[in-house]
Amino acid sequence: MKTEDRVVFKIEQLTNKDVSNLIELSSAVGWDYDEHEIQTILSSGLVYGHKNAEGEIVSSAAIIPYDTNLASIGMVIVHPEYRGFGLGKEVTQTCIDRVSEDTSIMLISTEEGKPLYERLGFRTVDVVHKFLCEKFISNTVNSTNDFTLDPFQTQDFLKLKQLVAAAFGDQRSTFLLNRIKQSKRCVVVKNQYDEIIGFGLSIQGPVNLIVGPIVALDDKIAASIINALATNQGGNIRIDVPSGHPEFMTFLDTCGFKKVNEPPVMMKNSAAMPRRNHELFGIAAQVFG
Structure with missing residues (x-):
């Protein structure tokens, strides 16, 4: 737990009881996650997020470990009102720490998120076409x-x-x-x-x-x-x-x-x-x- 500018953040593993709050968080940044998508993420991997003093989810990130030596990170979101506190870096690092150093980790980045991921050691290797x-x-x-x-x-x-x-x-x-x-x-x-x-x-x-x-x-x-x-x-x-x-x-x-x-x-x-x-x-x- 840490305090910055009188805002208290607590990072924890999120569960099915947090689905509705995760939907609200994704809506805050214009993303369209729904209950079924988030439940698939929760049942396939691990989701972490920060909560403020009122228990509201203000960040999230998910890591999906696959069967052998690969994992995927996604759903990295920080609520617009809580940017600037380093929450995105901390929640993403929490996901990275949940797999071994021998595991290759992939993610598909937004342009806004790319500098953060580069600071965490990610490098661009390709693109996808949306x-x-x-x-x-x-x-x-x-x-x-x-x-x-x-x-x-x-x-x-x-x-x-x-x-x-x-x-x-x-x-x-x-x-x-x-x-x-x-x-x-x-x-x-x-x-x-x-x-x-x-x-x-x-x-x-x-x-x-x-x-x-x-x-x-x-x-x-x-x-x-x-x-x-x-x-x-x-x-x-x-x-x-x-x-x-x-x-x-x-x-x-x-x-x-x-x-x-x-x-x-x-x-x-x-x-x-x-x-x-x-x-x-x-x-x-x-x-x-």
Whole structure:
């Protein structure tokens, strides 16, 4: 606990009883976290925050440890009325301290947050491409008999987990299970031999239908997944695309998506992104990497 200018701050691990206050905190900075998203974060990782003398949450940060040697930091928020006290640095450092020095930590930064993360030892290694769509235009992909899209079933999970691990760069079993439970729609793509060669899901947020993660063998399969998840859904749609998929991003443009930002991807305890096989076409969300 510390006192600055007669303001008392206490940092603690946050739980399900803090969900409504975390929603209020995110709204204070114009972010659109809702109850379901925050509960997925809480059930997949650890969330910390400062509380003032009245018990109100004035900062937050989450760390999501994955199965082996990678973790993701996100939901780093400081209430506008409580900036300047070093809360962002302290709560982020608390997250860093919860994993070993051998764990690579990734985050997707805002431009405003980048100097803070650099002071904490993070370095920019890549960017993601944030796309928004106000009205989705279905763009028919050349149809073949090479693959089918089917609703996810529980028996698909083991193979699905392996597919996602190769695309993302680490196993993340707990998060993946939680995200599938949260999803509005979840599809798997199978070839003629009944092998899973693609996967995608959508999450209905308060502002946007969030599409991702999307894992696919190629651009055509990724485009088919987008069509399956976004057609006739209505409302705004968001997808964050990793670098290295120019043809897929061109396809998104034909569907009515517009690129609005390129947030930097930053790493600590590693000089580069985890090894991936170039089959990750859409990330789950910036908090999850």
